[in-house]
Amino acid sequence: MVLGMKQPEVYNYSEPQSFLRDTLGYKCAKNPSFSVRAWARQMGLKAHASLVFLLNGRRQIRLQHLPFLIKGLNLDEPQAKYFSDLVHFHNSKTCREQEFYERQLKAQHPSHEFSFVDLEKFRSIANWYHMAILEMTELADFENDPHWICERLENKLTVYQVHEAVERLLNLGLLKLEDGRLAKTEAHFMTPKNRTSESIKEHHKQILELAITAADQQDLDERYYNSCAMTIDSSKIKEATELILEFRTRFASLIEKPKGNETYQLSVQFFRLTNQNKGEKP
DSSP, X not given: OOTTOOOOOGGGOSSHHHHHHHHHHHHHHHOTTOOHHHHHHHHXXXXXXHHHHHHTTSSOOOGXXXXXXXXXXXXOHHHHHHHHHHHHHHTOSSHHHHHHHHHHHHHHSTTSOOOEEOHHHHGGGOSHHHHHHHHHTXXXXXXXXXXXXXXXXXXXXXXXXXXXXXXXXXXXXXXXXXXTEEEEOSOEEOOOSSSOOHHHHHHHHHHHHHHHHHHHHSOTTTOOOOOOOOOOOGGGHHHHHHHHHHHXXXXXXXXXXXXXXXXXXXXXXXXXXSXXXXXXXX
């Protein structure tokens, strides 16, 4: 067992890809030599690329993937049923079908709860500080006080903005009140996998702007920036995606801690610098 880590429980998830990613992070933390390729072999998949696509969201988990995934996840019968219904929920074609599987998931959940926040609702909380406040509730000294939250966020927003953000998070079921203390729920939201989204793009732009500010204002022992330009074979992009995914999941599994003392933002960018049409002979 990895010190300070717990194996992800499927009942804590409302999105199957998130459960897969966190389970991979746990496996990598237990065994640093573990990889997506090794996990795909355990599942009986012919190629690990398909598992990479499922993990990074480039391909939706379909019903035909279930036997392989359940085998690799080592789920018992009730857990396998919950995971299967979770996949059915996200593959539902009609509202009636989705409502059916939502009832199934609620019935199977130990606390009989299941909630899901989709991209349409995410648009209302796309501003960076919503996710920051959501994570700040995990701080050991967190106070349910807009003035305190403003101060911990270095007064980057107003008390009114904090109050409105908390209300939105509560209304969407991402936060809940427990004995006067704000706490995260198990609700999740999905981002689009096969189309662009202005709200998601705006969110990433805001994170980059915060990184620029931090570069000027934070000491070296408080932050770490590193970048390099490299010339690659574009056919290796799938492998690059796999490496970034493994890093992110392992990083979160090892570094993230409930009741911590600071909230940090991890952001990774991998993008093209050159114009692929330039330099081609007519």
